[in-house]
Amino acid sequence: LRKGFPEVIFGQGKTSGQIIEIMEKIIIHEDIVLVTRLEKEKAQKISSKIQGTQYFEDAKLMWFKKNEPKITGFGQILVITAGTSDIPVAKEALLTAHAMGNEVKSIFDVGVAGIHRLFAHQEQIMTAAVIIVVAGMEGALPSVVAGMVKAPVIAVPTSIGYGTSFGGMTALLGMLNSCSSNIAVVNIDNGFGAGFMASSINHVSVA
Amino acid sequence: LRKGFPEVIFGQGKTSGQIIEIMEKIIIHEDIVLVTRLEKEKAQKISSKIQGTQYFEDAKLMWFKKNEPKITGFGQILVITAGTSDIPVAKEALLTAHAMGNEVKSIFDVGVAGIHRLFAHQEQIMTAAVIIVVAGMEGALPSVVAGMVKAPVIAVPTSIGYGTSFGGMTALLGMLNSCSSNIAVVNIDNGFGAGFMASSINHVSVA
Amino acid sequence: LRKGFPEVIFGQGKTSGQIIEIMEKIIIHEDIVLVTRLEKEKAQKISSKIQGTQYFEDAKLMWFKKNEPKITGFGQILVITAGTSDIPVAKEALLTAHAMGNEVKSIFDVGVAGIHRLFAHQEQIMTAAVIIVVAGMEGALPSVVAGMVKAPVIAVPTSIGYGTSFGGMTALLGMLNSCSSNIAVVNIDNGFGAGFMASSINHVSVA
Amino acid sequence: LRKGFPEVIFGQGKTSGQIIEIMEKIIIHEDIVLVTRLEKEKAQKISSKIQGTQYFEDAKLMWFKKNEPKITGFGQILVITAGTSDIPVAKEALLTAHAMGNEVKSIFDVGVAGIHRLFAHQEQIMTAAVIIVVAGMEGALPSVVAGMVKAPVIAVPTSIGYGTSFGGMTALLGMLNSCSSNIAVVNIDNGFGAGFMASSINHVSVA
Amino acid sequence: LRKGFPEVIFGQGKTSGQIIEIMEKIIIHEDIVLVTRLEKEKAQKISSKIQGTQYFEDAKLMWFKKNEPKITGFGQILVITAGTSDIPVAKEALLTAHAMGNEVKSIFDVGVAGIHRLFAHQEQIMTAAVIIVVAGMEGALPSVVAGMVKAPVIAVPTSIGYGTSFGGMTALLGMLNSCSSNIAVVNIDNGFGAGFMASSINHVSVA
Amino acid sequence: LRKGFPEVIFGQGKTSGQIIEIMEKIIIHEDIVLVTRLEKEKAQKISSKIQGTQYFEDAKLMWFKKNEPKITGFGQILVITAGTSDIPVAKEALLTAHAMGNEVKSIFDVGVAGIHRLFAHQEQIMTAAVIIVVAGMEGALPSVVAGMVKAPVIAVPTSIGYGTSFGGMTALLGMLNSCSSNIAVVNIDNGFGAGFMASSINHVSVA
Amino acid sequence: LRKGFPEVIFGQGKTSGQIIEIMEKIIIHEDIVLVTRLEKEKAQKISSKIQGTQYFEDAKLMWFKKNEPKITGFGQILVITAGTSDIPVAKEALLTAHAMGNEVKSIFDVGVAGIHRLFAHQEQIMTAAVIIVVAGMEGALPSVVAGMVKAPVIAVPTSIGYGTSFGGMTALLGMLNSCSSNIAVVNIDNGFGAGFMASSINHVSVA
Amino acid sequence: LRKGFPEVIFGQGKTSGQIIEIMEKIIIHEDIVLVTRLEKEKAQKISSKIQGTQYFEDAKLMWFKKNEPKITGFGQILVITAGTSDIPVAKEALLTAHAMGNEVKSIFDVGVAGIHRLFAHQEQIMTAAVIIVVAGMEGALPSVVAGMVKAPVIAVPTSIGYGTSFGGMTALLGMLNSCSSNIAVVNIDNGFGAGFMASSINHVSVA
Numbered sequence A, B, C, D, E, F, G, H: 001l002r003k004g005f006p007e008v009i010f011g012q013g014k015t016s017g018q019i020i021e022i023m024e025k026i027i028i029h030e031d032i033v034l035v036t037r038l039e040k041e042k043a044q045k046i047s048s049k050i051q052g053t054q055y056f057e058d059a060k061l062m063w064f065k066k067n068e069p070k071i072t073g074f075g076q077i078l079v080i081t082a083g084t085s086d087i088p089v090a091k092e093a094l095l096t097a098h099a100m101g102n103e104v105k106s107i108f109d110v111g112v113a114g115i116h117r118l119f120a121h122q123e124q125i126m127t128a129a130v131i132i133v134v135a136g137m138e139g140a141l142p143s144v145v146a147g148m149v150k151a152p153v154i155a156v157p158t159s160i161g162y163g164t165s166f167g168g169m170t171a172l173l174g175m176l177n178s179c180s181s182n183i184a185v186v187n188i189d190n191g192f193g194a195g196f197m198a199s200s201i202n203h204v205s206v207a
Ligand SMILES: Nc1ncnc2c1ncn2[C@@H]1O[C@H](COP(=O)(O)O)[C@@H](O)[C@H]1O
Pocket: A008, A009, A010, A011, A036, A037, A190, A192, A193, G083, G084, G085, H179, H180, H181
């Protein structure tokens, strides 16, 4: 076994029938299975066939669990969003990291246009082991957060915005050009990848 | 006369001979003339022909002045930069605004990766009438500054950076997508335009 | 209080339920609240729950007002459009500027392909304190208007056009490269930001 | 013979040796030969080998002529530029059109930021058969000119500008999205193509 | 009157109500009115209110005519398409040119992958005064046609294709980089502009 | 051994020292070694150290050969160029294909603006087993050639052109959107890859 | 007859009526006809009019056959996909190659994130005459496959992915920049073109 | 002190004079100082003024050290490159990580076109705590490596390549769209950022 980790199915572009078929094979030998980018309607069809699933509509994520995931990660993973519209992506990250055996926390809607809102949470930010920052539009929040801590920061651009936000490209570019250095970036709206990477980091010392 | 304002020559792509010819016509009836985007060598040739010029190498700007410009603008124009590499563009803005009759101040190298450096200047920032913020890379500083004040902010993206900074395009896009609203943007590296626009704003109440 | 200004809610991507919840908290201590980028259906649900709102369908803007905004700005804000299709964005700017305490005027459909239509309004244009110019397609109108006045011009690109108009990108680029200098630019279709920035400018001398 | 027209050699990327070899073959049976995009140094080498050539440094164009071209086109071709930096491209167009048998005229430096300069030439503009408008930066001039006349307008974007002028792309896009309709566009800096197309138009009635 | 030409209304983004209002004003003093980019449903509402209109569904064009347009243009305007999917754009060009007083002809589906189909029409191609070539995908046809004739060619890129056709951008770029020189280009899918420009050219000798 | 084929060193970005070191290891057990994208100066240094090399300046290619390559490919590989400026890329393809054991032929400067030049070679074109078509600017030639034959065509875009040729991107896009179907494309200026792929195709039946 | 090959109709953007009309003409003298990019509804209308058709819903491809295609190609064409979502494009390639007289095989869902899945098929991969590799997202699989074999590889990027996959552009660019050399690329989602080109290659030795 | 970490100076765009001035202030209270993106000539001037510096030419990095950095990180940081041309960026990462207190190892030139070279190092790859993968061209290597391990992978695109490699953009996009999930990405050629982020990860469990 390569990763010793919950199996993940990429739900987008698969029919509920296809997903059910894959799940039925997997759940024989897996404790936890995630399905990402899953529309509500497909989720309902799957739930009616497979016992033990739970669906999170805003995160578009389903999980199947035989038991609760055991906390095996080193410290706390903190997920921060710039706006309220970034919350679905943040939830996808939170659920993924939780399923992978991490303690998770969140702070929502603390974007840079009112930076005092961010500073109100300074203590919690300083104590996290790994931080995920989710932001659309200009994508400036990860730079500011990373400037406040020693911990590694995973930046997730979102497609929130209009006009020249170019579906998240502007936020992505901002994050790649951050003048802070403890930052790395994942694909636009990729909450799943951010949660996965954060968990991978949080298990570095856990061989 | 349309603007009652110093005449400006766009130096880029003109020979020193062409610029001298234009200046000789203009200085008969103008008190102040600016030449922007002017290389050092051309500046030297012009200075040797026309008396009363002064050249600012880092800003690549020359001015010709019969008298000191009179302060006619309403309040103070403050120019802030994120990094030290943004200073030449900031200087072009400062000199332009000064030549147009404004009191000017500056704060350099207070980028978002160490945001406490910015907050140390909070009082000066709060009292400016108009603020110009110059930043390259992710271009996040104007959002943060605009979130601190009621004054209008002119954001100037610079071509500082590498890789996906795309010669200033990333900074520009970040500024256009700012989640603060008292912001408008000028072309990449356009310190001249920012100074001009700031002066125009600072003279709104000065018919 | 940072800005002494009406609170604004970005309506896009929020449910009517979320917006009602936010508004109910805010209107306790605010006189004026704006909701921007609000679809008609959501507006109707909000109106049925909260008294004192008014909805402007073409501008996709709702406001809640306890009293009429007091005129506190220095001069007149003039909003000009190139075509009739640019009017919704112009209205968003007009309503925003009005809500922020400014006297507002407008001139619609005076694009550069028939430039005599613009010149017919020369007097009104010359007397405005701040001008907002809204244009799609090639976005040339702000350059021409700015060349006629000393006042600051806020240029707003719109997504009107087809083919290589690229959803407003062509107009935006044209405005950023204007050969007039008393111009700064906001995001595509960002009437709200233009109105806000214009108001901020119109209050420069009003501490 | 397909075109009954002077032969043209694209000089860019060819050595002077290669060009001389081609010319020596052609001039046996051709009255006029053009070489475009030709660097000064190569031009000098060619001139020293082939008699009857003339080189125009700013237009980077050489011609070889046995006799003066006869005027065969219907009316006048007028070439207008927005700025002084656009003149080299304009000259390439002028020389090409002249070599192809057209009467040519020009008006330089009448860009839209000071539109009264353009209107001073209204009469000459109204009488041209075909108009070529050359502009960089925002590329707005062709729209305004086309709005003044019934004649066809060939718009030539130039690479003049900086930052988001993107080497002429912004001007090109502006021209393609013109709200005037008697306009068509050629490649960036393609003065030769504009002169050629204008001549082709000016010979429509000359079978 | 600037153009002595039929009035044109850009239908896209206007309601049928708005268009009816504009038409009712215009038709008092105009003989011919065109409405472009008009959806079928809007067309039906307009027809039921205004007498004398005719709607062309594939071209999305409506005209209102008091009399048949008189043929005033010099020669024949020929419209050629590469594929059958390009025909709607070609029809918009044909109808526009016809309404402006030109004799029009067409050849459809003669793209470069089977170039013999094009050559079968060589005689008709050689006798046209002005040629419009409409092509999507790689946009190669205008180059080949222009290489066969002395007449001016207006190239119209269409949004036909998928993947890297980028909604017509690939065809547009191909046309701008044509190695033929008697070519100029209009916006993607802009059949109207092509017809208008071709008519303008065809009237060069008709003062 | 994976490919039973001459070893190839990518010369760009390597010093002559590094290349010599690699070659000295390889030539012990290899009969033929190619070095691509090699500047003249580096080539000279290498030649002075290693016996048996030959350098082709326009193709920027060096080979080291113990014996002449044996012809093992099935048929003839024909390389066609649109212009004379495309010849260096064509030569890189020719030399590569030759070194890999193929009979090679070429036809240069037969672009689509004068399509009769192409048809003059119809017979030779029809008999080739594999065809490589090299073209810059609008990149239309491969479509026309592929439309004439049953053989597979490898299209190579070149960076020849200016303005919107975008360093070969326009040609590349044109080729990817070809309306002929017996075409596949390689990277811009990648003559080496085209020659390699053509050889691979020409050996399909040679197990 | 140029190609001695089944006639192909590009179904996208044509009505079922238009397609029926074209087919009725063709099937008189053709044994096999393909219709690509055909929606289910249109397919049903066509089937009800024309006998002998068969429709493949996931590949969006219809064929009309008088007899089974005879195997005329030299070896086996193998189609490999990176994910399950790439299968429809792969099927379009398989059906096209089969219709053109080739023996075809497939291996699905062997992407690079679990590269052992690919190696399990090494033997089958080594024996194919031509390989088509279909992949979305980062498009890395063709490089790896091409590195394992001497056979020519046709790479097909798919539009599978989200965010910066840019509708297949990222996969396309990856394939064009492959560090393997026995690769050439077709347009995004162009399974048909890949199958056609592979067949063309597989018939190189079959005059 | 925010980070308890060596101070870093971004050398690009600063004069040696400016850098010396900054260094002289810092070294009073810092044990280690890095200067990144530093040209050789500037490095020599700095070395002649400041004692205790060391310059790494290929990595364009200088450090000033009072003592050797103490190893404080949890495990080993492994840096892998696809090609030899990627080595300078890899070295920048290695030196940065080393200076920050980590044990570092490297494997060079194991790109995906010959994937067996990578697998030869499987054991070393499996035991690393954090992996940095540096690749240009198609950027596929990080996906393959991440698929082999549980450790977090930092992917660094390089500007190595030509044509459509777009200065590293293709590699960057490939990495962002990786079908492996334990990956995050930094800016093009940003070896420094990768080393810094890897160190930050390697210290997660080291409060
Ligand atoms: N939302 C997502 N974004 C990116 N990758 C994902 C996502 N969800 C699943 N994956 C990856 O896709 C793989 C499964 O793909 P598939 O076999 O198509 O279901 C998993 O191993 C994950 O690494």
